[in-house]
Amino acid sequence: MRVLMVEPGGPILVEGPVEIELADGSVVVCERPLVALCTCRRSRRHPFCDTSHRRRSAGPAGQAPLSEHG
Template sequence: MPNAPEHAGPPPRRVTRVTVERGGPVVVEGPVEVVTDDGSVAVSRRFAVAICTCGRSAAYPWCDTSHRAPRPPAAEGR
């Protein structure tokens, strides 16, 4: 059919935007459920959330901007 849509079926779902910030968190449009490596689930109903990638957040898995703090100098010989 010349006027038929290319793809029949249900309308596409809304695309979730994920933004990767170099040296910072991963920002995900919410609401979200995050499953951590130990199997626990963290839920946020916010419109966007920042997921920690540095491992230093006291609010893990959520980013608390700990990545902005200077890192202690590495010990010599390591």
């Protein structure tokens, strides 16, 4: 497994496929060529990232919400 990128507040990107052993001893497998692993523990798909680390904040009136890493 090779780590490709670690962004503060975001996921760890690694080359797949990967096998991850969780604290309870169970093993999770992902066959994708690039895997995003959650570091914030907000993901509903933990240990995989579902972009829950992004905060959504409303822009000025009439504009769509902005997405930020944080």
